[in-house]
Amino acid sequence: MAKRTLFGAVATLLVIAAAYANFFVAPTERTMGLIQRIFYFHAATAWAGEMVFFLCFVANLLYIWKRRDQYDWLGVACAEVGLACITIVLITGPIWAHPVWGIWWTWDARLTSTFVLWLLYVSYLLLRTLIEEPGRRALLSALFGVFAFLDVPLVFFSIRWWRTQHPAPVIMGGSGSGLDPIMSKVFFFNVFVMHLFAAFLIVERYILEKLRHDVDVLQREAGAQ
Amino acid sequence: MSLLSNTSVLLGKELRTEFRSRELLITTCVFIIIVLVLFSFTVNPGTEQARQFAPGLLWLAILFAASLMFQSCFLREQVNDTLSSLRLAVAEPFSIFLAKLVANTLFLLLTELIMLPIFAAFYNIPVLPNFPVLVLVLFVGSLGIAVTGTAISAISAQARMRELLLPLLLLPLLTPVLVVSSIVTAGLLDRDPVVQWRGIAFLGVFDLIFLTALWLFGQYLLEE
């Protein structure tokens, strides 16, 4: 318990440190000005979200193969944390884009596949609420998770090759490309911090799911008597 | 080879059942007509604007129709628990899926071909130039819709609110199919038609990936 609290405290402090670095350490960007600072947080969260998504996929595969409840708990923890990350990305993106390019949204490859990913996460979690029996719920959502993971690259490339005809503003790309050295350090610090914070949230959510399972077992045993 | 023989026997059953009542085909055709009519209220039919939007609207109508059509796919096996007797009888569980997805592709394609003249009339778009390629595009697109639709139908049949759940799970997955199919179809129906083989190949890859996934994981979808 103490370890978890320490982990959480450290992760939160690091997030605050990263925020400080974003506003006071990183130099102001020449063309975009102040709004560009949101990029560190936004892109770092995007990377963390993609990592979490991959971890969810691995958990799904492991559950289908091994059928251990722990993989199911990991899967749902990753899905919820991943959804949170993607939601942040989808909100901070337009906040950055509007003052810079004058538009809230564009259907380029990265944005579209991120949005579809968001939809798939939501569907995954919704599917789980609609299946009562824990074993069925775990298996069916894991199977859907696998299908969803296979789909996302297909979404990305379908838009990249067929929809991006005219030059579109690169809203979420350009991370780390030719960045000033201080900016680069701040950016990678953010990446590290967001991954750590996501890991902390996943651990907490996993433990919550385990506790729910234990309560469920106890209730059923009590009810059977 | 037991997979092929089981699949052909089951496919025969699927086709016989549907062509006896034709209820699925008829209701799906009517639904697509309604959707195409409704869409035509949102654009000015016969104009350049309509010509631009029509292929996308056609595929949108097909997607919506598919998410209705596939509802019954595994639900009809629950009525008398025939899924259990099928699982007992077949040597290869994948044959159950293969038969259903082939049947679903055929039903979808048949519906589309019936709808094509109506679509051409509503939006004033000639569909006969490059007709074989158009059928090919309809086929690879419909196959992708059927493969994912059959898998998702197996999933949603085991959950609550299945009528709403199936489109919710299926439609986001089919984004690539919608994007590429409508662009390739638009190219074919343009005043200066162009055949985008790359797009057709992409749809083929989509089909292959999900067919493989269904082959690998299908048996788990049927488990109890």
Next chain:
Amino acid sequence: MTATTLPPTGLRFDNIDKRYGGLYALRRVSLEIAPGECVVLAGRNGSGKTTLLRIAAQIVLPTAGELMFPGAAPNTPNGRPGYVAHATMVYDELSAEENLVLFAKLQNVDNPAARAEDLLREVGLFERRDSLVRTFSRGMRQRIAIARALIHRPSVLLFDEPATGLDPLGITWLAHVLREMHRAGGTILMSLHGESEISAFATRAVHIDAGKIIADTNTGGASLHSILTFGAA
């Protein structure tokens, strides 16, 4: 029923567990049924009878433990058990004959059309062979369900409360079917409520409660009668 003798096949459950979430439907169930035995499974509703039968039918996979059919030749149609439950497991939109031919073909039965016809005559549905199953009465549905289960000449038969909803005539007919199977050397496992014409020729009874076997006439200490009537309580 069929004049041919069936290859002797037993049924063995080895430490079977079946878990649904946190709840165990079956807990370390071990049961050995010898070829040719006719075993009645008795127990309250929810005791695990249906789960055990569905595991034997290989429709449900056990969470732990093994299921074996000692004596079954691998990859032959009659290695697979015949399973009859409350649902007919045939298609309402197909005719009786179409259903039987379908299941015969799927299981690689020789001469499926002839086999289907034979079975229809034996269950007394030959006159209605072209009628859709949707039009059948409960008794007729039970007959077509049994025909479907027997189409591949299984050595092992699994029945889940087969007498439910049958009138006395139907029950007599069912008892006749079971007697013929037993005579041909088939192994039968069936779940029943109470004593009846059907339980009359059972050779053994097993009492299951809360997912565990609590009595077995084989191990002594309980008689057929006591298990059957206790189970009906």
